Amino acid sequence: MRGGVRGPGVSNLPAELTSFVGRRQELREVKRLLTTTRLLTLTGTGGAGKTRLALRAAAEMSRGFPDGTWLVSLASIRNPLLVTQAVFSALGVHDLSAGLSLSSLTQYLAGKHLLLVLDNCEHLLDACAVLVATLTRSCPDVTVLATGRQALGVAGEVRMVVPPMSLPGDKDEISVQQLLGSDAVWLLRERAAAVVPGFTVDAGNAGAVLDLCRRLDGIPLALELAAVRLGSLSLDQLNQGLASELSILGAGDRGAEYRQQTLEATIGWSYGLLSEQERLLWARLSVFAGGFEQDAVIEVCSGPGVPASRIADLLGALTEKSILQRQLVGSSARYWLLDTLRQYGQQRLRELGEETTTLKRHLGWIGVLAKSIGAWDDRQVEAFARIADERDNVWAALDFCSREPDEVAAAAGAAHDMMTFWACRGPFSDVRRVLTSLAETAPQRSLARAWLLWVAAVMAHRENDYRACAALCDASRQIGTELRDVELAAWSLLVGAIPLWADGDLTGARQRLESALMLAEAMQVEHVELDARSTLCGVLAAAGELDRAIELGEQAIAMSMRLGELWVRGFALNYLGQATWLRGDRPRGEALAREAATCKYALDDRNGLAIVLETLAWMAAELGQHQRAAHLLGAAERVRHETSQTLIELFRTQHEKSQSVAVQGLGHKSFEAAFARGRAMTISEAATFAVEDRQLPKPVPAAGTGPHTGLTRRELEIARLVADDLTNKEIAARLFLSQRTVDTHVTNILNKLGLGSRVQLSRWIADTTG
Amino acid sequence: MSGPGQGTAAAGAADHPASASLFIVERRLPMINEYQLAVLQAALTAAACRFSSRGDGVRYLRSIFVARQERLLSLFVAETPEAVRAVNEAALIPFASIESAIELPGPAEP
Numbered sequence: 001m002r003g004g005v006r007g008p009g010v011s012n013l014p015a016e017l018t019s020f021v022g023r024r025q026e027l028r029e030v031k032r033l034l035t036t037t038r039l040l041t042l043t044g045t046g047g048a049g050k051t052r053l054a055l056r057a058a059a060e061m062s063r064g065f066p067d068g069t070w071l072v073s074l075a076s077i078r079n080p081l082l083v084t085q086a087v088f089s090a091l092g093v094h095d096l097s098a099g100l101s102l103s104s105l106t107q108y109l110a111g112k113h114l115l116l117v118l119d120n121c122e123h124l125l126d127a128c129a130v131l132v133a134t135l136t137r138s139c140p141d142v143t144v145l146a147t148g149r150q151a152l153g154v155a156g157e158v159r160m161v162v163p164p165m166s167l168p169g170d171k172d173e174i175s176v177q178q179l180l181g182s183d184a185v186w187l188l189r190e191r192a193a194a195v196v197p198g199f200t201v202d203a204g205n206a207g208a209v210l211d212l213c214r215r216l217d218g219i220p221l222a223l224e225l226a227a228v229r230l231g232s233l234s235l236d237q238l239n240q241g242l243a244s245e246l247s248i249l250g251a252g253d254r255g256a257e258y259r260q261q262t263l264e265a266t267i268g269w270s271y272g273l274l275s276e277q278e279r280l281l282w283a284r285l286s287v288f289a290g291g292f293e294q295d296a297v298i299e300v301c302s303g304p305g306v307p308a309s310r311i312a313d314l315l316g317a318l319t320e321k322s323i324l325q326r327q328l329v330g331s332s333a334r335y336w337l338l339d340t341l342r343q344y345g346q347q348r349l350r351e352l353g354e355e356t357t358t359l360k361r362h363l364g365w366i367g368v369l370a371k372s373i374g375a376w377d378d379r380q381v382e383a384f385a386r387i388a389d390e391r392d393n394v395w396a397a398l399d400f401c402s403r404e405p406d407e408v409a410a411a412a413g414a415a416h417d418m419m420t421f422w423a424c425r426g427p428f429s430d431v432r433r434v435l436t437s438l439a440e441t442a443p444q445r446s447l448a449r450a451w452l453l454w455v456a457a458v459m460a461h462r463e464n465d466y467r468a469c470a471a472l473c474d475a476s477r478q479i480g481t482e483l484r485d486v487e488l489a490a491w492s493l494l495v496g497a498i499p500l501w502a503d504g505d506l507t508g509a510r511q512r513l514e515s516a517l518m519l520a521e522a523m524q525v526e527h528v529e530l531d532a533r534s535t536l537c538g539v540l541a542a543a544g545e546l547d548r549a550i551e552l553g554e555q556a557i558a559m560s561m562r563l564g565e566l567w568v569r570g571f572a573l574n575y576l577g578q579a580t581w582l583r584g585d586r587p588r589g590e591a592l593a594r595e596a597a598t599c600k601y602a603l604d605d606r607n608g609l610a611i612v613l614e615t616l617a618w619m620a621a622e623l624g625q626h627q628r629a630a631h632l633l634g635a636a637e638r639v640r641h642e643t644s645q646t647l648i649e650l651f652r653t654q655h656e657k658s659q660s661v662a663v664q665g666l667g668h669k670s671f672e673a674a675f676a677r678g679r680a681m682t683i684s685e686a687a688t689f690a691v692e693d694r695q696l697p698k699p700v701p702a703a704g705t706g707p708h709t710g711l712t713r714r715e716l717e718i719a720r721l722v723a724d725d726l727t728n729k730e731i732a733a734r735l736f737l738s739q740r741t742v743d744t745h746v747t748n749i750l751n752k753l754g755l756g757s758r759v760q761l762s763r764w765i766a767d768t769t770g
Numbered sequence: 771m772s773g774p775g776q777g778t779a780a781a782g783a784a785d786h787p788a789s790a791s792l793f794i795v796e797r798r799l800p801m802i803n804e805y806q807l808a809v810l811q812a813a814l815t816a817a818a819c820r821f822s823s824r825g826d827g828v829r830y831l832r833s834i835f836v837a838r839q840e841r842l843l844s845l846f847v848a849e850t851p852e853a854v855r856a857v858n859e860a861a862l863i864p865f866a867s868i869e870s871a872i873e874l875p876g877p878a879e880p
Contacts, residue, residue, distance in 0.1 A: 080859040099799050102862045103809040126860035130817050134809060134862075153820070433864045465800040646801070 010068035010712055012090055013059050013117075015748070017325060020056050021190050022165060022183030023049070029160065030057040034115075034143060035064075037158040038136055041121075041146040044162035046340040047221030047263045050147040051119050053162055058117050058145060065143070067114035075120040075339035076289035076392045078399060080127035085427050087116065087131070088644075089391060095427040096607050097644035098463035102131070104644035106138040113141035120339050121148035129154050164218035164259060168210060176206050184218040185209055191227035195320070199230065208235035215242055217259050221340065222266040228322045229273065242269055267344050270321070280305045281314050282323055282337075283352055286345030287362045290392025291336035299365040300358065330743025334389075359400045363407060366390070366397040367414050374417025376527050378564025381602055381738040387421055394418075398434055405441050412438075412448035415455045420567045423458055424605035426643070432459035436472075450479035450488050457495050462607060464649050466499035473499075490519040490528045494535065502650045506543045513539060530559045534568050538575035541582060549579040567608075570599035574612050581619060590619050594691045601687035602737075607648075609687065610639040614651050616690050618658040626665030627674050629658055634678025635686035642683060684714070684735065711749060718745045722758050723765035790827065793854045794871040795844040797864065799835075802842075807835060810863055814844060817861035821853065828853040845871070 030053060033040050042050045058069040072090040077083060084101040088094075088108075097104035116135075121128040129152040135142050136156060146152055151159045165183035168174045179185045179201055188209060192199040201209050212235060216222040226238055233241070271279060284301035285292065292300075294312060302308035315335060318324040324335045337345060349355045369390060372383040387394065394414075401411035415435055422431045435456045442449035457472035473496035480488030497512035513536045520528035533556035540549035553576030560569035573596035581589025593615045600608035617632035633655070640647065647655055663671045681689060711719065721731045728746060732739040746758070753764060799806070811833065818830030828848035835842050844865075846854045851868050858865050 081862060081864055084862050099802055100806050100810060100863065102813060103806040106809060107805075126817060126820055126856070127862055129820060130813050130861055133816050134813055137812065138809065429864065463800065465798075468798070468800070 010066075011059070011062055011070060012092065012712075013055055013062075013069055013071050014327070016055075017327065018194075019190055020052065021187040023053055023056070026053055026160075026162060027057055027060070030054070030145075031061055033158055033160060034061055034145065037156070038143045039132060039146070039152075039154060039157045040144070041148065041151045041157055041159050042162050043148060043151055043159060045149065045219070045259045045263065047219050047338075048162045048164060048259075049220040050162045052220070054117050054119065054145050054147050058115055061115065065113055065115045067112040067141075069115040069117065071117045071119060073119050073290075074124055074128070075342070076396065077124065079395070080124050081433070082395060082430065083124055083127045083131055085430055088427065090116075094425045094604075094606055094643045095430075096425075096462065097427075097429065098465060098646060099429055101427065101429060101644075102134060106134060108641075108644055109135065109139040109142050111141075112139070115143045115145060118144060118146040121146050121152065122150060125150065125152065128152055132157075165220055165223070167213055167218045174206070174210060176201060176203055179206055179210060182213065182218075184213040184216075184223060187220060188213060188223050188227050191224050191322075192230045195228050195231035205235055208239055211239050212242070215239065216266060217262050219259055219263050219266070221338070222263050224322045225266055225270045228320065229270070231320075241273075242266065263340065264344070267341065270323070271344070271348070274321070274323075275317075277306050277310060278314055278317055278321075278323075279348070280352075281311075282318060282341075283345045283348040284354065284358050285318075285324075285335075285337060286342045286349055287355075287358045287396075288336075288393060289396035290390075291334050292393070293332055293334055296365055296390075296393075297335075299368065300361045303361075328747055330740060330747055356404070359404075360407070362393070363397045363400055363410055363414075366394055367410055367417075370414040370417035373421050374419075376420070376530075376563050376565040376567070380420075380565050380567065382740055384421055384424070384603060385738050385741055387418065388425065395434075398438070402434075402438055402441065408438055408442045408452075409446075409448040411435075412442070412451040416451045419455050419458055422455070423462060424567065424603055424607060426462070426607075428459040428462045432456045432463070435459070445479055445482060447479070447483060447485055447488065450476040450483075450485070450492075453479075454488065454492055454495065457492075461495060461498050464646060466502045466649070470496060470499040486519050486523040487525045487528060490516045490523075490525055490532070493519070494528060494532050497535065497539070498650075501539055501542070506539055509539050510536065510543070526559070526563070530556055530563070530565075530568050533559070534572035534575060537572060537579060541575055541579035544582075546579050546583045550576060550583065553579060566599045566603050567605065570596045570603070570605065570608050570612065572596075573599060574608075574615050577619075578615060581622075586619070586623070590616070593619060597687055597690045601684075601691070606639050606643045606683065607645060609683070610636045610643075610645060611648065611651060613639065613686065613690055614655055614658070617662075618654050621658040621661035621665075624665065626662045626671075629662040630666060630671050630674030631678035631681075632690060633659055633662065634675040635681050635689065636678075637675070638679045638681055639683055639686060641679075684717075711753070715745055715749045718742060719749050719761055719765055722746060722749075723762040725762075789849050790829075790847045791849070792871045792873055793846045793848055793851060794869050795846065795854060795858055795865045796867045796869070797842045797844075798840055798866055799842050800840045802835075802840070807842075810842070810861075813861040813863055814858070817857045818846070820860070821857050826853055826856075828857050830857065 030040065030042070034057065042054055044050050055071065062069045070090050072087050074083065074086055077086050084105050085095060087105060093108065095101055095104065118128055125148065128146065132144050132146065132152055133154050135144065151157060165187060167184050168179050168182045185201060189199065189201050212226060213223065216226060226242065229238055271282065274282065281301055285297065287300065294315060297315065298308045298311050302311055306314065315324065319326045319335065323341055324337060326333050326335050349358060369387055372379060373387055398411055401407040435452045439449045439452035439456070442452065453472045454476040457469045457476065460469035460472055473492045477489055477492030477496060480492055493512045493516040497509040500512065501509040513532050516528060517532040517536065520532055533552045537549045537553035537556060540552065553572050556572035557569060557576065560572060573592045577589045577592030577596060580592060593612060597609060597612045597616065600612055613632050613636035617629045617636065620629035620632060666674065718731055721734065726734065728742040729739050732742045750761065814830055818828060821828045828846060831845040831847060833842055833844040846857065848854045851870065854868050
């Protein structure tokens with residue numbers, strides 16, 4: 001999802017994987033309360049179905065929130081300081097802000113009318129309470145629906161307890177009809193029918209069904225875990241097994257604590273019925289945060305007791321038993337554990353004495369993913385998309401490193417490899433804080449410390465905090481020099497040149513960059529050489545040394561094309577475009593800058609895209625295309641707003657010059673109107689407008705025209721291209737996306753609309769758009 | 771003068787038990803504006819109130835912003851640095867360091 005979408009039906013709510021059963025009264029009440037309060041908290045024991053109820057209510061109320069309904073899943077977050085980031089991430093916004101994420105979030109949400117579903121708040125109660133209090137105070141049209149085992153305790157909060165599912169009355173004689181009137185029985189029947197086709201509740205099994213539902217106290221998760229066992233056990237066997245497992249609970253007060261114990265005992269019973277391999281896998285899977293794919297499971301969980309060749313079957317078996325949730329994404333499946341089941345797995349893993357080993361393997365797997373980013377090759381777009389999917393796992397791995405000083409070198413290696421990703425996607429301030437903190441745990445004169453400080457310096461540069469950037473680079477360079485690590489020294493010189501450039505010291509910046517380039521050439525450190533040539537091109541273009549700038553820019557692009565990477569190429573094209581333009585070849589200069597925008601958009605590098613849009617605005621202004629210049633300045637502002645960025649100081653002079661020329665050409669009023677039109681573009685519209693020399697795109701009709709669709713604007717756009725008979729590969733090329741991203745979108749579209757094929761989707765588009 | 775870590779003379783700190791100490795939390799906030807400072811202050815206050823209202827032994831006194839250095843220094847009275855850390859994390863405001871501090875009181879007011 002690329003931020004900035006507006007229109008009914010905008011959301012990131014997941015498709016429902018199983019039917020929503022019962023809860024009519026509760027659903028009605030949640031919806032009623034949401035019309036009267038801006039903060040509703042659903043409380044209840046684990047497994048009570050709070051999340052499911054919240055999601056259903058949010059989906060049904062989405063029309064009332066023009067800026068969308070957004071699920072913020074907090075289950076995998078352990079660090080309270082990452083809560084704000086989780087919200088940004090759910091909103092599909094890359095947080096590229098400098099400094100305080102909380103205020104950036106309130107500013108982003110201030111004018112928006114949307115619903116946030118904060119799910120699983122219990123372990124971050126204080127942080128969630130402060131977040132919600134801040135949002136309700138600063139963002140008058142934001143409504144929050146929170147779920148947790150306890151209320152947040154914030155002024156204005158309305159609380160609603162989600163009870164277990166309704167059970168038949170206490171009478172001994174209950175008719176089948178009465179039984180089916182209970183939500184608990186209805187849920188059991190639905191889930192049982194999924195594993196035993198034709199399963200129904202009749203006079204023959206009514207007693208056993210009643211016993212089972214009462215025994216499990218109507219707790220939805222417990223009922224689900226039991227029902228799926230009907231594929232191999234009879235109702236009587238289920239009742240006997242559970243009776244023995246739950247007997248230790250006695251007949252106490254059936255309050256929240258009792259229900260929690262019932263759930264835990266049911267989970268324990270379900271665990272006991274698994275094979276040894278399934279049990280072991282469940283425990284090991286608990287190290288993942290925010291889901292996982294099969295390849296990751298093989299990397300992290302296979303080994304003694306769980307052969308790699310059995311992983312696929314075991315994942316299938318755990319899914320069938322409702323231990324794992326699965327969603328198809330393109331051609332692959334993504335799995336996750338519900339939080340309650342993940343916590344149970346973590347306990348078992350600790351008991352097995354495998355926690356540290358498995359977390360180390362998880363860290364190793366993240367290291368491998370990071371290496372694919374650090375390769376700077378033609379898989380860069382796919383590698384970025386993959387690591388973006390594993391964002392929660394990356395934070396979990398870094399969190400592990402912060403607790404295990406021996407792993408700081410691994411953290412530094414991964415951070416070094418991930419620099420380009422973080423430089424594009426942020427969150428700058430959180431990455432910088434976490435890496436600086438990790439650096440404190442490393443030995444003073446170690447490469448690990450130096451690399452962590454260097455990546456932190458890159459983040460500081462992105463935050464416009466040049467003083468810190470310079471200090472961090474000096475520290476890393478000093479260590480690099482002492483330890484004679486040429487790559488580190490060269491990178492530190494390179495990044496350390498940026499603050500000088502920003503300060504107008506072009507000579508100083510040039511000297512550092514030349515030194516970095518010389519070191520890189522001598523030691524054949526290709527990535528430094530590439531970036532140094534590109535950045536030198538920019539500095540020399542600013543200094544008016546155009547021939548040398550052009551020579552370096554062309555060398556950088558040639559190198560980049562040989563490697564296949566896009567990140568530096570985008571900047572090199574931008575600087576080369578400026579130099580070429582300044583030397584007088586304006587058509588080529590502009591063509592190069594447009595190509596730069598294509599690279600930045602393909603990588604979803606919004607920081608870079610905003611820079612290139614500014615270059616194109618400057619060119620348009622110089623050409624006297626004042627309208628286009630104003631549109632582009634507005635579009636750049638939109639990109640910055642969507643990512644909470646401020647204008648990069650390095651480019652302020654250029655920005656002010658472009659604006660001044662466009663205002664002079666158009667007059668204030670017309671400039672403001674054209675700027676506003678540019679600012680109203682989505683990021684993809686802005687990129688298209690910048691790259692293709694055409695008029696402003698017509699506004700895409702809001703998603704959800706006609707019946708409620710739940711499709712985002714991007715999904716609707718892709719759905720239309722599917723209807724135009726384009727393949728996913730063709731759509732990817734058209735929209736500057738990776739094929740994998742398009743695969744994911746198409747799967748989500750089909751899931752959301754409940755369709756089974758592209759043909760059906762084409763028909764649906766024809767029907768809804770006439 | 772208070773002894774190290776006692777801070778009993780701090781305004782607002784005197785009503786805390788003798789086991790409470792003064793802590794200073796430092797953060798760098800480049801380019802922060804007034805709006806952001808107001809959000810930060812409200813979040814710190816809200817978080818500290820939650821903790822102190824349930825008797826968690828921590829109290830937020832005040833913050834001082836040194837604009838030229840882009841540094842914010844926040845004073846807390848607490849029984850442990852962990853409590854100060856927890857309040858700052860709950861406030862969703864990152865920090866650079868938490869150090870115990872000594873207060874040197876000025877002359878008594880007339």
